[in-house]
Amino acid sequence: MRVLVATSNPGKYREIKEGLAPLGWTLFSLLDYPFKLPPEEGATFEDNAILKAAYAARQSGLPTLADDSGLEVAALGGEPGVYSARYGNKTTDTERNVYLLERLKGIPPEQRKAKFVAVLAMAYPDGYLELYRGETEGEILEAPRGEWGFGYDPLFYLPEVGKTFAEMTLEQKAAHSHRGKALRALLEAYRQGTRRKEQPLSE
Ligand code: ITT
Secondary structure, three states: OEEEEOOOOHHHHHHHHHHHHHHOOEEEOOOOOOOOOOOOOOOOHHHHHHHHHHHHHHHHOOOEEEEEEEEEEHHHOOEEHHHHHHHHHOOOHHHHHHHHHHHOOOOOHHHOEEEEEEEEEEEOOOOEEEEEEEEEEEEEOOOOOOOOOOOOHHHEEEOOOOEEHHHOOHHHHHHHOHHHHHHHHHHHHHHHOOOOOOEEOOO
């Protein structure tokens, strides 16, 4: 199957490409279909994932996978959530990490629980779509650790592994991450033939 992976985030694209490899699909990216994704106006990860996948499927005429994801920090009432990519109106990952650390200043380690969420939407040009969700719980450190990954990875610590996502290899991150879990749910659905066709898209 020929599938468009509609993300402008290279870190996400790399992880999705690795995760989908066992299916043997021919993947295309927004470099092959250079249009801009629509503004993310939804209130939930699901809404935004659908928005991106449905739009890109219509534009490209290909089955299209989009990912909407983010970090929910309990002590900040779930911030930055769906605003993770533009938290504090900052433009780079490093600035957003500094901003997050400022917001959590003075909050002790035991109150720095956080959750990463990823929702994958697979939209077909004929108007059907599927949703897959993955979540991973961890803690926000007081200073960044590690060089790999992207986004908030250097601050997101998994106590059971003793590493941040940025200290893990691509394979190790995939084994634990929100995106890895959502991708495995998709993989299983396609392998077992239990794909859920959720709902027709509205025009
Ligand atoms: P696309 O919409 O083009 O896919 P984006 O980066 O704008 O790219 P989102 O709107 O879904 O995507 O924002 C997700 C943000 O959440 C992302 O920019 C990171 O800051 C953060 N994020 C999501 N998954 C992450 C991960 O695995 N590691 C670190 N940060 C992550």
